[in-house]
Amino acid sequence: MINIIIMKLLTISKWEFRKTQLNFSLRTRLLSVIILILIGAASFFVSQSGLHINDNIYRVIVTDPALLPILNTDDKFDVYVAKESDARYMFNQGNFDVLIIGTKIIHSDSQKSISALDALDKAIKKYDEARLLSYNDLNDTFPVWLNVKNIAREQAFQPVSIQKLPEFEKAREDTANAPTPAIENAVSENTQLPSIKEFTDIKTSSPLQEQTLATPSHFNPPIPFKSVVLSFIFIFPIYFIAQFFSSSIMEERVKRKGELLLVSPLSSSQIVLGKLLPYLLITLVTVAGMTFKLGGSPWIILILLPVSLMFLSTAFFGAIIARSFKELSFVLIFLSVFLSGYIFFPAMFANIHAISIISPITLVVKMLENEPVSISEYLFSTAPFYLVSTLVFMFGIFIYREEDLFTQKSIRGKLMDSLREFIARVPAPLFFLSIALLPLAFSIQLMLIVLMFNVPLRIGILVFIILAALIEEVVKSVGIYTVFSKKTAKVTTASALKSGILSGAGFFVGEKVLLLVVVASIAGSVFGSVMGIGLLVFPLLLHISSTTAASLSMRYLGTKNYLASLVLASVIHASYNLYLVRGVVFD
Amino acid sequence: MTNTLVIAKKEMNSLLKERTLILAIIVQLLIASFSSLLVIGLASFFDPSALSNYDEKVANVGIIGDGELRNFIEKSQVNVYYYQDLASALSDFDNNKIDGVVVIPREDASGTELIRIDIYLPKSDIRGTFVTLQLKKPLEDYENYVRDIRSKRIGFEPVRLYVDSVPKKTSTYFEFIYGILIPLLVFTPVFISGGLIIDMFTEEFERKTMELLLVSPASFSEIVNGKMLTAVLIVPMQAFLWLLLVSFNGVAVDNIAIILLLASIIAVIVVVLGAIIAVKYKKRLISQYLYSLILILMFLAGYLFADSPFNLVTRLSAGALGTEALASFAAYAAFSIPLYVYLRRVKIT
Numbered sequence: 001m002i003n004i005i006i007m008k009l010l011t012i013s014k015w016e017f018r019k020t021q022l023n024f025s026l027r028t029r030l031l032s033v034i035i036l037i038l039i040g041a042a043s044f045f046v047s048q049s050g051l052h053i054n055d056n057i058y059r060v061i062v063t064d065p066a067l068l069p070i071l072n073t074d075d076k077f078d079v080y081v082a083k084e085s086d087a088r089y090m091f092n093q094g095n096f097d098v099l100i101i102g103t104k105i106i107h108s109d110s111q112k113s114i115s116a117l118d119a120l121d122k123a124i125k126k127y128d129e130a131r132l133l134s135y136n137d138l139n140d141t142f143p144v145w146l147n148v149k150n151i152a153r154e155q156a157f158q159p160v161s162i163q164k165l166p167e168f169e170k171a172r173e174d175t176a177n178a179p180t181p182a183i184e185n186a187v188s189e190n191t192q193l194p195s196i197k198e199f200t201d202i203k204t205s206s207p208l209q210e211q212t213l214a215t216p217s218h219f220n221p222p223i224p225f226k227s228v229v230l231s232f233i234f235i236f237p238i239y240f241i242a243q244f245f246s247s248s249i250m251e252e253r254v255k256r257k258g259e260l261l262l263v264s265p266l267s268s269s270q271i272v273l274g275k276l277l278p279y280l281l282i283t284l285v286t287v288a289g290m291t292f293k294l295g296g297s298p299w300i301i302l303i304l305l306p307v308s309l310m311f312l313s314t315a316f317f318g319a320i321i322a323r324s325f326k327e328l329s330f331v332l333i334f335l336s337v338f339l340s341g342y343i344f345f346p347a348m349f350a351n352i353h354a355i356s357i358i359s360p361i362t363l364v365v366k367m368l369e370n371e372p373v374s375i376s377e378y379l380f381s382t383a384p385f386y387l388v389s390t391l392v393f394m395f396g397i398f399i400y401r402e403e404d405l406f407t408q409k410s411i412r413g414k415l416m417d418s419l420r421e422f423i424a425r426v427p428a429p430l431f432f433l434s435i436a437l438l439p440l441a442f443s444i445q446l447m448l449i450v451l452m453f454n455v456p457l458r459i460g461i462l463v464f465i466i467l468a469a470l471i472e473e474v475v476k477s478v479g480i481y482t483v484f485s486k487k488t489a490k491v492t493t494a495s496a497l498k499s500g501i502l503s504g505a506g507f508f509v510g511e512k513v514l515l516l517v518v519v520a521s522i523a524g525s526v527f528g529s530v531m532g533i534g535l536l537v538f539p540l541l542l543h544i545s546s547t548t549a550a551s552l553s554m555r556y557l558g559t560k561n562y563l564a565s566l567v568l569a570s571v572i573h574a575s576y577n578l579y580l581v582r583g584v585v586f587d
Numbered sequence: 588m589t590n591t592l593v594i595a596k597k598e599m600n601s602l603l604k605e606r607t608l609i610l611a612i613i614v615q616l617l618i619a620s621f622s623s624l625l626v627i628g629l630a631s632f633f634d635p636s637a638l639s640n641y642d643e644k645v646a647n648v649g650i651i652g653d654g655e656l657r658n659f660i661e662k663s664q665v666n667v668y669y670y671q672d673l674a675s676a677l678s679d680f681d682n683n684k685i686d687g688v689v690v691i692p693r694e695d696a697s698g699t700e701l702i703r704i705d706i707y708l709p710k711s712d713i714r715g716t717f718v719t720l721q722l723k724k725p726l727e728d729y730e731n732y733v734r735d736i737r738s739k740r741i742g743f744e745p746v747r748l749y750v751d752s753v754p755k756k757t758s759t760y761f762e763f764i765y766g767i768l769i770p771l772l773v774f775t776p777v778f779i780s781g782g783l784i785i786d787m788f789t790e791e792f793e794r795k796t797m798e799l800l801l802v803s804p805a806s807f808s809e810i811v812n813g814k815m816l817t818a819v820l821i822v823p824m825q826a827f828l829w830l831l832l833v834s835f836n837g838v839a840v841d842n843i844a845i846i847l848l849l850a851s852i853i854a855v856i857v858v859v860l861g862a863i864i865a866v867k868y869k870k871r872l873i874s875q876y877l878y879s880l881i882l883i884l885m886f887l888a889g890y891l892f893a894d895s896p897f898n899l900v901t902r903l904s905a906g907a908l909g910t911e912a913l914a915s916f917a918a919y920a921a922f923s924i925p926l927y928v929y930l931r932r933v934k935i936t
Binding site: 139 | 601602605607610611613614617618621677680681683696699700701702703704705706707708709710715719722723726727729730733734737738740741743745746747748749750751757758760761762765766767770779782783786787789790793794868870871872873875876877879880881883884887888890891892893895897898901902905906907908
């Protein structure tokens, strides 16, 4: 029996593969190879000659012609030479940012002029260094060298300058008491000797190399180039393949070719899985190829598997809900931007802050640096991806049927259809719907945390608390809304109470289970505490009461006023959380 | 001509009805806020003076040895702890009492050997960043001090310029806003329109509605022109919106009209290119794929040379360039002509 299903599944995969392949004629392949070569050449030139984006942005006027060749070493400057009186006149006309009379710099108070001063400083430093280098006498030109040794030690997990919460002090002490690794092993013995070559190496070193030897002026904190570059290298092909997947699904919808498959004895989940398989395989092969090229461990493929699933699932869902090609394009761009942000931002803090393991790319960075990645880290960063992509596939498969695929239903209508299907198919639907949507809420909240790190802390926490409450209340009440908005069901106070309790309790149970597995490592931060770690009874009561409030308000105000019900529930929810972290926000 | 306008109006209505335009604007808002988060966030993160807005947190640094560097570090804002040997310093380091260790060598400026300083920092820790940022200044001062003494021996004279009042200066923020953010905001609508024109055409081909359109009074070239007109027109509209938004945020943008003109010219090139691909390949899958590849190429090429569209927008918006930019515009406008001629010769069989 299972064999037959697998056979059928593979047949669909084969069709799908052949269909996509047919699109690529010999000429198309040739053309893409040519464009790829051109892209390679362009990126080579960019890496050689640098970005020319700020060329001639600053206008400088000098009286000493000797300064001209010095300033011309930096493309940012547009330099003019004039006599002092003319130069002063021209500068006063306001068309220049900096005036240099002899060796004296005159500037204005404008932002541009002040930036120009900074750029001037950097340019001269660079010019001097180049000249010093030509003496070929390191001891007299670059006399000071730093040998930087990075040592791993236990770090207290805590965002910059956040005050500690008294209630959670204990949990953190536990982590601080954990045994620390022996330093001797961690220090890499680096007895590199500086030479001219070393110096040129610093300047031209690729972002993928860690800097251990530097002169003071080249001594800089780790800049997250590596994660940025890696995110692009890995995410781009995944994104491309996901685009093919969605195009193929959409094409079937538009040309109504999918109808034949729907009447076949195969279930919609089998059809979707069959279609997914070739794209997933191609993605994994591509990822494996790149991993091999970068010399990484094969485990990297396992880290990127959930990322690929995530892109493919959203591409699939986008292709199901969109009404036209245009809509599909924008839904997909929107989802990809959101996803890339989620993957990209935390990864920038790789080597800076432990929050970065939210993003699987951080784990890839670690693996490429031959650092160990623990199973709990893997779970922490990939669980949201596995859960959300499964959920997205599930909801997509629910509406993989005639009436949703081949009609012009609105996106909202299709989303409601998926929810309705879920409610119809699952026992105790409201309870489990809260649980099922939880990873989605969790992912959005984690994304919010990352964004909030960039605004002033107090405001960040405040905004986060309110938005987090809103997201959770949407997740808990959307099922109730779906049930109540269906005219056939009779809504009573009792059923409203029951729905609120079920939904709230479901969310609570899901949250606690999920937190046990994945959030343990950010328990110390204030953001973690808002996400629900703490006493158990109060959160349960909170989730139930806020959702019941929403449910009752829908009962009396009707589902048309869903927004009002949501606001009510969110206010209750947010005020509880604000009370919890009052020590941080108000004092 | 009237047929062209009818088609353009039809496309515009469908954009508004499907709310695709609104979604497009939200997408751009996301991209813009992501990229400003990226750079402004990082710039303030790596700029020690920006960090001082937070609690005055100073780095605790352990020092071993008493060479000349010691004075420089003592004069800086870091908290200094003194140790006799590396082992005791590293044990305090490991217990989070200090966040960095500097081993100062005996060799001094009057000597002839290299001065090699060992620095121990916590790996993958934000405090390592703190220590790096706070030690950089004293270390650089020390380097200049030693270099001043030693480079005289080989007769090196550094370039010296003087400035009366030294304001707190940084160019990162300015160069990001004008060099990256504004060009990105101006050209994202262009790239979006290129994708849009492909969707407009391939959808008609795949739904087979193009055949219906062709039996209408509108000729094929009128249909093409109408669709392209819509795709091009929405570019300056969106770009204007972004420039307005940026201005509201207190960033002065010069030459807005000239920038919008450039955006429209580039939009014509990109949209005609998109139309060529779509009419030639007819399938969304393949057309969007090729367009994305070409887009990457154009994006990279935009960074390659001065007077590229990116660079022109940067200089125009920062006021470093005025109407004299129109000369380069003519070159770009001329570039669109052969493309358009080619498009008209592509057969729709």
